[in-house]
Amino acid sequence: xxxxxxxxxxxxxxxxxxxxxxxxxxxxxxxxxxxxxxxxxxxxxxxxxxxxxxxxxxxxxxxxxxxxxxxxxxxxxxxxxxxxxxxxxxxxxxxxxxx
Amino acid sequence: xxxxxxxxxxxxxxxxxxxxxxxxxxxxxxxxxxxxxxxxxxxxxxxxxxxxxxxxxxxxxxxxxxxxxxxxxxxxxxxxxxxxxxxxxxxxxxxxxxxxxxxxxxxxxxxxxxxxxxxxxxxxxxxxxxxxxxxxxxxxxxxxxxxxxxxxxxxx
Numbered sequence: 177x178x179x180x181x182x183x184x185x186x187x188x189x190x191x192x193x194x195x196x197x198x199x200x201x202x203x204x205x206x207x208x209x210x211x212x213x214x215x216x217x218x219x220x221x222x223x224x225x226x227x228x229x230x231x232x233x234x235x236x237x238x239x240x241x242x243x244x245x246x247x248x249x250x251x252x253x254x255x256x257x258x259x260x261x262x263x264x265x266x267x268x269x270x271x272x273x274x275x
Numbered sequence: 276x277x278x279x280x281x282x283x284x285x286x287x288x289x290x291x292x293x294x295x296x297x298x299x300x301x302x303x304x305x306x307x308x309x310x311x312x313x314x315x316x317x318x319x320x321x322x323x324x325x326x327x328x329x330x331x332x333x334x335x336x337x338x339x340x341x342x343x344x345x346x347x348x349x350x351x352x353x354x355x356x357x358x359x360x361x362x363x364x365x366x367x368x369x370x371x372x373x374x375x376x377x378x379x380x381x382x383x384x385x386x387x388x389x390x391x392x393x394x395x396x397x398x399x400x401x402x403x404x405x406x407x408x409x410x411x412x413x414x415x416x417x418x419x420x421x422x423x424x425x426x427x428x429x430x431x
Contacts, residue, residue, distance in 0.1 A: 184385070184386025184387075184390075185386060185389070187386075187390075188386065188389055188390040189390065199375075199378070224376075224378075227376075227378070227379055236379060237379055237381065239381065240381050240382050240388050241381070241382075241388050241389065241391070243393065243394050245393075245394065245399060250393055250394075252388075252389045252393070253389075254381050254382050254385045254388045254389055255378050255379065255380055255381045255382070255385075256380055256381065256382050256383060256384075256385040257380060258377065258378055258380070259378075259385075260378065261385040261386075261389060263389045265393065267393060269393065269395065269396040269399075270396065271396060272396065272397075
């Protein structure tokens with residue numbers, strides 16, 4: 177089961193780690209997020225809070241992906257089928273140079 | 276060492292317990308009772324002090340196991356058991372209703388969503404600017420006291 181979940185995550189460009197989390201706990205982890213239950217816990221809390229936001233009384237959460245951005249890396253988070261998918265990607269974006 | 280219990284000291288106790296405790300006055304003693312009088316005086320004082328220290332909590336302790344229970348009649352017991360179990364049922368029903376909200380599904384293609392382009396630098400800058408404005412606005416919230424909060428009633 178985990179290979180089906182993780183195959184797609186492995187192939188994400190410039191990913192340096194990922195987590196698949198369910199209500200019961202971490203289902204899969206790899207790279208820099210391997211066995212990182214601490215980060216998993218924090219991200220679960222953040223995403224549950226974010227899911228409570230609503231825009232103008234709509235019924236669903238107003239977003240598809242939550243990004244936690246740091247200077248050099250980003251945690252991209254989404255939910256599908258009662259599972260939270262987290263991928264840590266390199267953040268190569270810098271201020272555009274005006275020539 | 277042990278505890279010497281001198282016979283006279285426990286009889287002038289002014290407090291009476293609500294539930295007479297059959298275990299009161301049963302402070303553990305050992306064979307040194309009989310030798311109490313022959314000890315030098317400061318030793319007896321010390322023993323007396325220790326005894327008073329022990330008597331104080333002993334008077335205040337209510338030994339629940341020693342209290343003779345009133346005894347419930349069979350039907351009374353059954354009635355109470357029934358009452359308690361209905362109360363528990365009601366409570367357990369209200370407790371089980373507090374289920375955590377299930378996770379909504381944000382996408383059916385999680386890998387696609389996560390592999391998509393990251394938030395652009397320009398967007399991040401804009402969001403940071405907006406957050407900074409919001410922070411500055413919130414920090415400027417203050418109370419504008421126009422009148423006295425506490426006034427005297429003027430009764431003509």
